[in-house]
Amino acid sequence: MHHKESEKQKPFEIGGVTIEPGTRRTVQIPVSMFPNHTAFNLNVYVIHGRKPGKRLFVSSTIHGDELNGIEVIHRVEASPLLNHLRGTLILIPIVNMAAALIQSRYLPDRRDLNRSFPGSENGSSAAQLAHTFLKEVVERCTHGIDLHTGSDNRINLPQIRCDFESKEAIKLAFAFGAPVILKSTLRGGSLREASEKLKIPTIIFEGGEALRFNDFAIRAAEEGVLRVMTELDMIDAGEHIKGKELSILSPASRWERAPKTGVFQTNCTLGKKVCKGDVIGKITDPIGLHSTDVIASFHGIVVGMTLLPLVYQGDALFNVAWVRDPEKAEATIEEIEEETELNPALGDPTTF
Numbered sequence: 001m002h003h004k005e006s007e008k009q010k011p012f013e014i015g016g017v018t019i020e021p022g023t024r025r026t027v028q029i030p031v032s033m034f035p036n037h038t039a040f041n042l043n044v045y046v047i048h049g050r051k052p053g054k055r056l057f058v059s060s061t062i063h064g065d066e067l068n069g070i071e072v073i074h075r076v077e078a079s080p081l082l083n084h085l086r087g088t089l090i091l092i093p094i095v096n097m098a099a100a101l102i103q104s105r106y107l108p109d110r111r112d113l114n115r116s117f118p119g120s121e122n123g124s125s126a127a128q129l130a131h132t133f134l135k136e137v138v139e140r141c142t143h144g145i146d147l148h149t150g151s152d153n154r155i156n157l158p159q160i161r162c163d164f165e166s167k168e169a170i171k172l173a174f175a176f177g178a179p180v181i182l183k184s185t186l187r188g189g190s191l192r193e194a195s196e197k198l199k200i201p202t203i204i205f206e207g208g209e210a211l212r213f214n215d216f217a218i219r220a221a222e223e224g225v226l227r228v229m230t231e232l233d234m235i236d237a238g239e240h241i242k243g244k245e246l247s248i249l250s251p252a253s254r255w256e257r258a259p260k261t262g263v264f265q266t267n268c269t270l271g272k273k274v275c276k277g278d279v280i281g282k283i284t285d286p287i288g289l290h291s292t293d294v295i296a297s298f299h300g301i302v303v304g305m306t307l308l309p310l311v312y313q314g315d316a317l318f319n320v321a322w323v324r325d326p327e328k329a330e331a332t333i334e335e336i337e338e339e340t341e342l343n344p345a346l347g348d349p350t351t352f
């Protein structure tokens with residue numbers, strides 16, 4: 001039904017390696033060297049389907065401390081739905097190994113890989129890595145998903161960031177089915193900017209926090225990747241992996257900031273609605289003699305928040321996404337959360 005019998009899948013070339021239809025393998029693409037002269041490679045795992053189709057990359061850990069995507073990719077790879085793959089899936093669980101090794105968002109020279117695209121062959125190590133990733137992986141694909149988490153002791157509700165101008169990207173975003181789709185303009189030097197320039201629609205997933213595995217974020221992304229693959233006709237819709245266009249669309253988000261310096265407390269959690277004037281937290285002095293309320297300045301849904309109890313005046317506390325109907329949005333997000341948690345098709349593919 002999807003393709004004529006006559007359409008035959010060709011071998012897939014990447015990093016100087018030829019991958020035959022119906023096979024999987026790891027390819028090590030050289031980037032540079034670590035100071036002890038061990039190889040600094042970009043390790044990619046390629047699943048090349050028996051039948052032709054779209055070519056999707058799923059990348060994680062472009063920021064070296066954002067680890068949820070590694071587990072997402074591990075689970076996607078183990079999905080039995082991939083046994084009848086059409087097209088090619090390229091998985092890159094750790095793009096930025098140099099940063100991951102030092103548990104840092106940035107490379108050892110403090111450069112941000114996600115501000116270093118398109119990069120260059122003879123630039124900094126960030127520029128070389130960006131260049132290799134773009135040339136060897138992104139340019140061979142038709143679509144992309146880049147997996148991130150919150151940064152700097154912040155936690156994010158699972159969400160897709162995408163450019164509302166790109167019809168194909170918004171289609172992927174809805175197929176993914178994360179609780180929230182947030183409009184996000186292109187950042188200079190980001191992978192998304194570089195791939196959009198190449199007309200390769202790419203969406204960004206953000207969920208959970210740095211240096212942790214967060215189960216809900218991982219399950220939401222695993223489900224999302226499989227849904228996007230269904231949308232792209234790379235896999236059949238599984239019994240439990242259905243595209244449901246439930247996501248809440250938000251055109252903008254803004255940080256609610258600390259009105260005072262002190263000890264920050266809140267009962268507010270990710271995905272909850274806030275209305276203008278609501279008390280969403282309080283800041284006290286260390287003994288608790290003086291207390292200042294944190295008051296919401298507009299209607300929306302909490303899509304990100306700080307995890308730090310000690311804050312300075314002006315620090316970002318809650319990232320609130322503006323939505324038309326916060327009450328309905330909160331209910332929808334709860335529904336998605338419940339479905340994702342109860343979905344028997346998702347979870348750790350290894351049994352301990």
Ligand SMILES: [Zn+2]
Nearest residue numbers: 063066148149
């Ligand atoms: Zn990131």
